[in-house]
Amino acid sequence: MPIDLDCIGxxxxxxxxxxxxxxxxxxxxxxxxxQDDAFAELAFTTENTAGVALRMLPAYAVVVVQNAVTARPAFGDIDRTKLVHAEQGFVLHRPLPVEGRARVTGKVTAIQDKGSGALVTMDAEVVDAATGAPLATATSSVFIRGEGGFGGERTPSPPSRIPERAPDFERVVATRPDQALLYRLSGDRNPLHSDPDFAARGGFSRPILHGMCTYGITGRILLNRFCDGDPDRLRSMQGRFTRPVLPGDTLKVQAWQEADGIRFRTLAENGQPVLDQGLIGLAP
Structure with a gap:
């Protein structure tokens, strides 16, 4: 069964x-x-360090959404080995608590015909389960290879967000060979990131790193650089996944401080973007 074109809404x-x-x-x-300095980010990694309160990294908002499995609207019985994460964004309406309970509702908002595949976009609303107060809004899209050509809407890519000048900040960061095995413990058990046979059926030489892990690494680095490590100051983050990352690869995060926020991209070892067209919104 191909993608369900009637699933919009x-x-x-x-x-x-x-x-x-x-x-x-x-x-x-x-x-x-x-990873680089075991004592540099204790506010995120420990709960009993003297004088340090445990905080939640803002990008965990997308993990809350991904872990709400029954809030994912169906869009057809497609081949999951052909599906890759294409875009991800979130807006925080208040800082995420270290412990919490939320209700998540998802909705399919668009399907675009990209020729070689289909781009499915979904929104999710996250509210506090006890009070109903809004916590976060997330928007994501997935690209499904081989599902295009149905004559659907084709929208041009938006203009680049990345300035042409040299970046204001640049940092090289190594990922661990077991990075995907660590990250999957937060809830994303997609075998594309752990099963060599499943990854091979998707056309990959070996299991790839979760795009959301690259996203989280990038967000953490930019939080420390532009927000002094204070998660209350980061209100939103969005970016586009452009190439796969293999666990153990070295990444380079580049950022530009602009009037509307922090524009960023993350490059692979060969200099090609793996996370592109990024924008982080900061609290006033």
Missing amino acids: REAGPAEVAWTSRDAMLYAIGVGAG
């Missing part, structure tokens, strides 16, 4: 998701906190 959920301080610390370690 379809909703799913609400699904309830809970997390604890253990999840906060495990996520932080999964996106590289403490």
Whole structure:
């Protein structure tokens, strides 16, 4: 069965998701906190350090959404080995607590015909399960190879967000060979990131790193650089995944401080973008 073109507007959920301080610390370690210096980011990796309160990394908002499995609207019985994460964004309406419980509702908002595949876009609303107060809004899209050519809407790519001048900030960061095995413990058990046979069926030489791990690594580095490590100052983050990353690869994060926020991209070892057209919004 191909992609279901009638799924636009379809909703799913609400699904309830809970997390604890253990999840906060495990996520932080999964996106590289403490990897270079075990004592540099204790506010994200420990809960009992004298004078240091445990905080939640802002990008955990997308993990809450991904863990709300029954809030994912169906869009057809497609081959999951052909599906890759294409874009991801979130807006925080308030800082995420270290421990919490939320309700998530998802909705398919668009399907675009890209010729070689289909781009499916979904929104998710996250509210506090006890009070109903808004916590976050997330927007994501997935690209499904081989599902294009159905004559659907084709929209041009938006203009580049990346300035032409040299970056204001640049940092090289190594990923671990077992980075995907660490990150998957936060909830994303897609075998594309752990099963060599499944990855081979998708056309990859070996399991690839979660795009959301690259996203989380990038967000953590930019949080430390432009927000002094204060998660209350980071309000939103969006970016486009352009190439796969293999666990153990070295990445280079580049950023430009602009009037509307921090524009960024993350490059692979060969200088090609793996996370592009990024924008982080800061609190006033």
